[in-house]
Amino acid sequence: MTNPIEPASIPLVPGAPLIPPFGIGAWQWGDRTIWDYGKGLFSDEDLHAAFDAALDAGVNFFDTAEVYGEGRSETLLGQFRAARPTPPVVIASKFSPLPTRLRKTALFSALKASLERLQLDCLDLYQIHFPPPAFGDDRWLEALAEAHQQGLIRGIGISNYSEADTRRVHARLAALGLPLLSNQVEYHLLNRKAEREGLLKLCEELGVRTIAYSPLAQGLLTGKYTPENPPPGLRGRSVSAARLAALPDFTRTVQIIGEARGGKTPAQVALNWVICKEAIPIPGVKNASQTIANLGALGWRLTPEQVTTLDEAAQALPQ
Numbered sequence: 001m002t003n004p005i006e007p008a009s010i011p012l013v014p015g016a017p018l019i020p021p022f023g024i025g026a027w028q029w030g031d032r033t034i035w036d037y038g039k040g041l042f043s044d045e046d047l048h049a050a051f052d053a054a055l056d057a058g059v060n061f062f063d064t065a066e067v068y069g070e071g072r073s074e075t076l077l078g079q080f081r082a083a084r085p086t087p088p089v090v091i092a093s094k095f096s097p098l099p100t101r102l103r104k105t106a107l108f109s110a111l112k113a114s115l116e117r118l119q120l121d122c123l124d125l126y127q128i129h130f131p132p133p134a135f136g137d138d139r140w141l142e143a144l145a146e147a148h149q150q151g152l153i154r155g156i157g158i159s160n161y162s163e164a165d166t167r168r169v170h171a172r173l174a175a176l177g178l179p180l181l182s183n184q185v186e187y188h189l190l191n192r193k194a195e196r197e198g199l200l201k202l203c204e205e206l207g208v209r210t211i212a213y214s215p216l217a218q219g220l221l222t223g224k225y226t227p228e229n230p231p232p233g234l235r236g237r238s239v240s241a242a243r244l245a246a247l248p249d250f251t252r253t254v255q256i257i258g259e260a261r262g263g264k265t266p267a268q269v270a271l272n273w274v275i276c277k278e279a280i281p282i283p284g285v286k287n288a289s290q291t292i293a294n295l296g297a298l299g300w301r302l303t304p305e306q307v308t309t310l311d312e313a314a315q316a317l318p319q
Contacts, residue, residue: 019125019155019182019209020090021275022298023061024054024291025282027213029076030069034218034234035286037069042286044076049288051080057295060087063184063211063282065094065129066114074117082119091118092125092182092211094159097132097140104143111147127157127184131165141169145176157182157211163199170206180208187212187279189221189254189270189314190243195277204278215274215281216267223251223266242318253313257306264296269310271297276307 028035029047054060064073074093081089093114095107115123126147128140147153158169161183170180183203187194187210194200194210203210216222218235227244230236251266258264264272267283271294274281285291302310 018090019092019211019280020059020061021280022059022295023063023090023092023211023280023282024050024059025213025284026062026064026073026077027068028284028286029064030072032069035284036233037072046287047076048080048083050285050291051077052084053288053291054285054295055084055087055089057292059291059295060089061092061280061282062089063092063213064118065096066110067094067096067129071113071117074114078117078119090124091120092127092157092184093118093123094127094129094184095140096129097137099133102135104139104146107140107143108147108152111152115152122151123153125155125157125181126153127159127182128161130160131162137169138172141172141176145173145178148178155179155181157184159184159211159213161185163197163202166199166202166208167206170208180206182209182211182280184211184213184282186214187274187277188215188217189273189310190217190317192311192314194279200277200279210279212274212279212281215271215283217270220247221254221266221270223255240319246317250313250317254310257302257309260306261300261302264300265293267294268296269302272300272302273307273310276302 028037031037062077064077066074077091095110111126115121126144128137131137144156148156156173156178161169166183173180185194185199200210219225219231220239225231226248230239230244254266254269258266258269271281271283275297283294285294
C-alpha cells in the first residue's frame with residue numbers, strides 16, 4: 001500500500017526539516033495512565049508493526065515527547081528507527097519547561113537525554129511542550145537557538161501556544177535569525193479552539209505549520225463510542241454526558257459523508273477534515289491495522305460543501 005506524500009512548504013534555514021503533511025503520534029507508546037500501555041492491550045511488537053506500516057505507506061513523520069511514558073515512547077521509536085535505518089524518518093520531540101527547570105542547561109540536558117533514547121545525533125524538530133508557567137520562555141528560545149547552532153536540532157517548534165504567544169515567539173526567533181516551524185495544538189472536529197481564536201489563520205500568515213494532535217478526539221471520532229460504550233478510563237470521564245449522548249447522531253452525519261466518498265470511515269473523514277483545514281494530523285496508533293486504516297484519509301479531499309456540513313454539525317454539539 002502506498003500513498004503519495006507531498007512535502008509541506010515552510011520557510012527554511014539551511015538544514016531545517018520539511019515537515020510532512022501527515023504523521024504518527026507516539027503518545028500511546030509507553031503511556032500507562034491514559035492509554036494502558038503494558039496492560040496486555042497492545043505490545044511493543046504491535047507498535048513496531050505500526051511503525052513499519054507507516055514507512056511502507058510513505059509516511060515518515062513521527063512525533064513524541066520526553067514525558068510520553070516517562071521516556072519509553074522515545075526509547076521505542078529509537079529502537080524501531082535503528083532496526084530500519086531506511087527510508088529516513090522525520091522525528092519531532094518536546095521539551096517540558098517545568099518550574100523546577102530554571103537554567104538553559106536544563107534544556108540541553110533534556111535534549112541530550114532525548115537524543116540518547118532516540119539513538120540520534122540531531123533531532124529534526126524540537127518543540128517547547130507548553131508555555132512555561134513562570135519566568136517566560138526567552139531563555140528556552142535562546143537555548144534552542146544555541147542547540148541549532150551546535151547541530152543538535154534542525155528545527156524549532158512550540159506546542160499548546162496561543163495566538164498571541166505564537167506571534168511573540170515567532171518575532172523572538174526571527175530576531176535570533178531562525179524561523180518558527182510549527183505550533184502543535186489539539187485540533188479536531190470536536191475542538192476548534194485554534195480555528196475560532198485565530199491561531200490557524202495566524203500560523204498560515206506567518207508560515208508556521210499547525211500540527212494537530214489528538215485529531216480523532218482520543219477516539220471519539222472513530223465511530224466506536226456511544227453512551228452505552230464510552231471510552232475507557234480517564235478518556236471517558238473527561239467527556240460530558242450530554243456530548244456523549246449527542247455523539248451517535250453526529251457520527252451518522254460523518255458516516256453519510258464517508259459513504260458518499262466511496263466508503264470512507266468516520267476516522268478517515270475526520271482526519272481528512274483536518275487536512276482540508278491545512279493542518280497536519282498526527283493520529284496515535286497502537287498497531288499496524290490502525291495505521292493502515294488512518295492512511296485511508298490520504299489521497300482525496302472532502303468537498304467545500306462537505307467541510308461546511310461537518311463544521312455545522314460539530315458546532316451544534318453540546319460541550
